[in-house]
Amino acid sequence: xxxxxxxxxxxxxxxxxxxxxxxxxxxxxxxxxxxxxxxxxxxxxxxxxxxxxxxxxxxxxxxxxxxxxxxxxxxxxxxxxxxxxxxxxxxxxxxxxxxxxxxxxxxxxxxxxxxxxxxxxxxxxxxxxxxxxxxxxxxxxxxxxxxxxxxxxxxxxxxxxxxxxxxxxxxxxxxxxxxxxxxxxxxxxxxxxxxxxxxxxxxxxxxxxxxxxxxxxxxxxxxxxxxxxxxxxxxxxxxxxxxxxxxxxxxxxxxxxxxx
Amino acid sequence: xxxxxxxxxxxxxxxxxxxxxxxxxxxxxxxxxxxxxxxxxxxxxxxxxxxxxxxxxxxxxxxxxxxxxxxxxxxxxxxxxxxxxxxxxxxxxxxxxxxxxxxxxxxxxxxxxxxxxxxxxxxxxxxxxxxxxxxxxxxxxxxxxxxxxxxxxxxxxxxxxxxxxxxxxxxxxxxxxxxxxxxxxxxxxxxxxxxxxxxxxxxxxxxxxxxxxxxxxxxxxxxxxxxxxxxxxxxxxxxxxxxxxxxxxxxxx
Numbered sequence: 326x327x328x329x330x331x332x333x334x335x336x337x338x339x340x341x342x343x344x345x346x347x348x349x350x351x352x353x354x355x356x357x358x359x360x361x362x363x364x365x366x367x368x369x370x371x372x373x374x375x376x377x378x379x380x381x382x383x384x385x386x387x388x389x390x391x392x393x394x395x396x397x398x399x400x401x402x403x404x405x406x407x408x409x410x411x412x413x414x415x416x417x418x419x420x421x422x423x424x425x426x427x428x429x430x431x432x433x434x435x436x437x438x439x440x441x442x443x444x445x446x447x448x449x450x451x452x453x454x455x456x457x458x459x460x461x462x463x464x465x466x467x468x469x470x471x472x473x474x475x476x477x478x479x480x481x482x483x484x485x486x487x488x489x490x491x492x493x494x495x496x497x498x499x500x501x502x503x504x505x506x507x508x509x510x511x512x513x514x515x516x517x518x519x520x521x522x523x524x525x526x527x528x529x530x531x532x533x534x535x536x537x538x539x540x541x542x543x544x545x546x547x548x549x550x551x552x553x554x555x556x557x558x559x560x561x562x563x564x565x566x567x568x569x570x571x572x573x574x575x576x577x578x579x580x581x582x583x584x585x
Numbered sequence: 586x587x588x589x590x591x592x593x594x595x596x597x598x599x600x601x602x603x604x605x606x607x608x609x610x611x612x613x614x615x616x617x618x619x620x621x622x623x624x625x626x627x628x629x630x631x632x633x634x635x636x637x638x639x640x641x642x643x644x645x646x647x648x649x650x651x652x653x654x655x656x657x658x659x660x661x662x663x664x665x666x667x668x669x670x671x672x673x674x675x676x677x678x679x680x681x682x683x684x685x686x687x688x689x690x691x692x693x694x695x696x697x698x699x700x701x702x703x704x705x706x707x708x709x710x711x712x713x714x715x716x717x718x719x720x721x722x723x724x725x726x727x728x729x730x731x732x733x734x735x736x737x738x739x740x741x742x743x744x745x746x747x748x749x750x751x752x753x754x755x756x757x758x759x760x761x762x763x764x765x766x767x768x769x770x771x772x773x774x775x776x777x778x779x780x781x782x783x784x785x786x787x788x789x790x791x792x793x794x795x796x797x798x799x800x801x802x803x804x805x806x807x808x809x810x811x812x813x814x815x816x817x818x819x820x821x822x823x824x825x826x827x828x829x830x831x832x833x834x835x836x837x838x
Contacts, residue, residue: 381734399738411735414832415753424749425739457833475739 326392326478328355328378328511333387335373347373349536351387357478360505360512362522362529364563366571370537371515375481378513379405391479401425404472408484410464412456418443418467419452425475442470445504462493469501473508480505480512486521498524502549519563523547523556531563533570535577541566618800623807626800635789640808642784643774646702650709651770655763658714662721662762676722679715687712687773691780700782705774712773713766720765724758725751757825757832764821771813 330353336344348370355361363371376382378389380399389396391403404425412421422439430438443449446466456464465485472480482501486494502525505512516522522529523545531541547555600620606612607619614622630636661679665672690711694704728751736750778787786805793801 379738381737399740401740403738405735405738407731407735409731411731413732413735413750413753415756424736424741428740455831457831471739 326357328353328479328513329390330354330374330378331388331390333374333377333384333389335370335377335382336385346536349538351537351539353530353539353542355511355513357511358509360514360525360527362514362516362526363532364516364519364522364529364567365532365537366534366567367517368537369532369534369570371532372483374532374537375405375483375513375515378479379403379481381405401475402478404475404477404480406465406468406472406480406482406485408487410456410461410468412464412467412471414456416455417452418448418454418456418459421456421467422471422474425471438474439470442473443467445473445507446470446500460493462489462497465489465497466500469504473504478511480510482512482514484515484517487516494521499550501525506549519560519567520556523559523563524551529563531566531570534573540570615797615799618803622800623804626798627804627808630801630804636786636805636808639784639786639789640812642702643778643786646705646709646778646785647770647774650706650774651713651767653706653710654713654766654770655717657710658717658762658766659721659759661714661718663725665718665722666725672722679718683715683719687769688776690773691777694777695780700780702781705777705781705785708773708777709770713770716769717762717766720758720762721755724755724762727758728754754832757828757834760821760825760828764817764825767821768813768817771816775809 330351333348333351334346335348336346339345351374363374365371373382377384378396380396380403383397396403413424416424419436419439422442423435426435426438439452440449443452446469448463448466448470451459451463456467459467468485485501486497489497498521501512505525514522514525526545528542528544530539532538533540545559547559603620607614607617627636661675665676665679687708690708691704694707698704698707732750732754733746736746741749774785775787775790778785779791781788783789783792786809790802790805790809793799793805
């Protein structure tokens with residue numbers, strides 16, 4: 326099913342100052358099976374946009390549709406992987422993965438689904454471990470397995486590798502690419518890393534800040550797996566687009582700091 | 586040097602100083618008895634089972650009282666965390682009550698329930714309830730928003746969300762609450778027993794004092810201290826550390 330974002334705006338109360346416009350008139354259609362990255366400087370509202378697709382926040386105006394259905398609250402058709410590990414520390418790895426499906430199938434089916442996805446993220450040896458016993462990268466793998474167990478249409482990833490070291494990050498990028506090729510789910514991937522966006526996405530949407538708007542939307546027509554040489558050229562192009570945005574944000578922040 | 590050795594040496598030193606003071610003979614035995622007569626008094630007490638009987642009685646009061654305190658405290662804590670009006674009204678009162686020393690309730694308990702065990706248990710309950718309430722309230726209120734968000738995206742809501750996510754997420758605070766409730770209750774227990782007609786360690790302590798049996802007074806004070814620290818260190822600190830570690834809140838201390 327396609328995802329359609331229609332004239333969506335979001336503002337936050339910011340009393341006593343006037344309300345803060347975070348997203349301004351976003352229009353976007355994402356086709357089923359597409360891997361789309363939302364790329365932009367901090368404060369461009371990319372995470373807010375994702376959280377409205379997840380149904381965790383409500384738009385101030387406009388709407389989001391998955392297929393024919395308007396999104397008003399969270400649902401099992403959309404799974405979210407957060408930046409920080411959102412695993413439940415009181416459950417072991419397997420129990421965490423079974424959490425979203427515990428009411429939907431028999432215990433036996435739950436166990437086999439958990440095994441399947443733990444294997445997919447290469448953690449089949451750790452079902453009895455507790456989150457605090459795992460590294461950050463392993464925790465994110467469990468989070469990914471947990472989301473996949475739910476079998477959502479749409480995979481929403483909010484800077485999922487942002488807190489990881491460079492190497493772990495690169496390994497997990499390869500894996501998420503493989504998983505995406507295997508499962509063919511629609512992925513919306515929020516990141517501020519240009520390279521990460523280019524390495525993974527079919528399509529990159531660049532957002533500008535204050536208020537958040539779409540400033541560029543283009544396809545990445547490179548074969549997979551992507552080669553460093555092919556990516557470098559595109560990286561420069563994207564950097565050029567982003568640079569003016571980042572400058573703008575910096576300027577504003579400096580003048581804000583200056584006025585206080 | 587291992588900590589255990591240091592501690593043993595410290596206590597041996599303390600005993601020597603104590604015995605030294607006794608040998609100087611400045612104060613009469615009725616004020617400062619020798620360590621040997623304290624040990625002897627404890628030995629006699631355990632031999633004729635009176636101290637065992639007292640300890641059992643004290644623990645009975647404590648466990649009944651603490652159990653009720655935990656039960657009531659949990660209920661009140663959840664209420665305060667979930668109902669804003671209750672928090673703004675009842676919450677303020679509980680905060681005030683929390684700062685009232687438990688011994689203050691003893692005269693009131695004696696008028697309501699007499700000098701017996703009901704009074705003691707009442708004071709123990711009061712001693713533990715409020716601190717348990719405030720900890721549960723904090724625990725339920727401060728559940729990390731990321732857990733709630735994640736749970737909601739996985740289809741959990743309402744009572745399911747509360748029992749499967751909010752309550753387990755609040756466990757570390759609850760454990761701290763139980764440990765503090767125990768500590769408060771233990772102190773309240775002794776205060777209440779001192780003024781009661783027994784049985785219990787506190788009662789025997791005041792009894793010994795009435796009969797000028799200084800050895801027994803000191804012996805019982807030691808028992809109270811030893812029980813208190815054993816339960817706190819061996820039971821609660823271990824549980825608390827284990828829970829905190831698993832909940833990812835603290836590295837092994």
